[in-house]
Amino acid sequence: MGTRHESHDGREAHEQQTAHDGHGHGGHAHSHAPSADADRRYLSAALALLVLYMLAEVVVAFATGSLALLSDAAHMLTDAAAIALALWAIHLAAKPANARLTFGFKRAEILSGLGNGITLLLLGAVLLVEAVRRLVDPPQVEPKPVLAVALAGVVVNVAAGMLLARANRTSLNVEGAYRHIITDLYGFIGTAVAAAVIWATGWMRADAVATLIVVALMFHAGAGLVAQAGRVLLEGAPDGTDVEAIRAHMLEVDHVRDVHDLHVWSVTSDLPALSAHLVIDDECFHDGHAPRLLDEVLECLVGHFDVDHSTLQFEPASHAAHESGLH
Structure with a gap:
């Protein structure tokens, strides 16, 4: 089974809040509003x-x-x-x-x-x-x-x-x-x-x-x-958002092998949201690296794309057989 992570747990919640206040990663988009x-x-x-x-x-x-x-x-x-x-x-x-x-x-x-x-x-x-x-x-x-x-x-x-x-x-x-x-x-x-x-x-x-x-x-x-x-x-990607560029950036993070079920939309103006399933190396589930990997992916999303609200699901490669369908 995959492991689901929210970007607003623990330290991530603090980073999300500070980003909205213009002091966290990627907060520049909000700081002058x-x-x-x-x-x-x-x-x-x-x-x-x-x-x-x-x-x-x-x-x-x-x-x-x-x-x-x-x-x-x-x-x-x-x-x-x-x-x-x-x-x-x-x-x-x-x-x-x-x-x-x-x-x-x-x-x-x-x-x-x-x-x-x-x-x-x-x-x-x-x-x-x-x-x-x-x-x-x-x-x-x-x-x-x-x-x-x-x-x-x-x-x-x-x-x-x-x-x-x-x-x-x-x-x-x-x-x-x-x-x-x-x-x-x-x-x-x-x-x-x-x-x-x-x-x-x-x-x-x-x-x-x-x-x-x-x-x-x-x-x-x-x-x-x-x-x-x-x-x-209609839950369309925000204007100017390059979904494939987001996918490519996440794939550049070490231990991330695949990204699917990637969705980017806007809750309202200035509040983009993202959800994705990430296939990662199996050892990340056993050596305690998954939380650090989550931080790296979230830093990538906030720093490069100013996406503060993200929901990520980590999966081992073997989980692909259990997916009901990729979309």
Whole structure:
């Protein structure tokens, strides 16, 4: 029978913890990331900024009877909702694990990123239909108030974007909210350019053309978020991970004869996990070398690939006949 080893037993547990804190082997990938508390502050400040601007737009929209301003306020509401969803996901991810959810709610941020990606795609589809309609039959647009609101929106979204850029954008959750803000920023820039063109030339279709450009950016951002979230939810190897390189490194460790059933996936952003069966020399089970061999393999995984959470099963060569199937 094989011998199963976890990377978080005894000293390995200490190494895993220090790696997450940026002091252990391979901790460099985590050492400069803002904390969850910092992320909350940045997201909360951006949310407050967007909500205040949105409320001001609603007041002005009703005061002037402008449907365009009211529609833009509705768009800002989706950005605020994206940030609120990101904050809720951070709150859930901080909850401790339990017997039913052994990793806790770590994947809440992935679901948040997926939700933000889908929202961008749906909103982009709605705007695409409206832009095509206005391209065919352009309505009259009063450029001066549109330009003023668009320029104010640029300032607000730049400020919100700068706040979110300081948060941990390696988190798919934060990245989803950030992309909402950036696409909205592009939207305001496009609106400002279109308003200036209409003001200067009277070409009303400029508004629809600017919207189509923004829709393309929304589709790109939304599709990227959905693809990244899908990779995690389908237990795919983290982006940029070379599974064969990991296998080759483990095979370079003395006494390791074969590596099979190698799986690499992400529990959530910045938390890659690995499991593998390692065939080792039979004498390692008798001369007490197996624990030292475990340390060497784990040091290889953490030091070269920044994989902190590993589950390894050591097997003698004779155990291969008892495997139910290699996968």
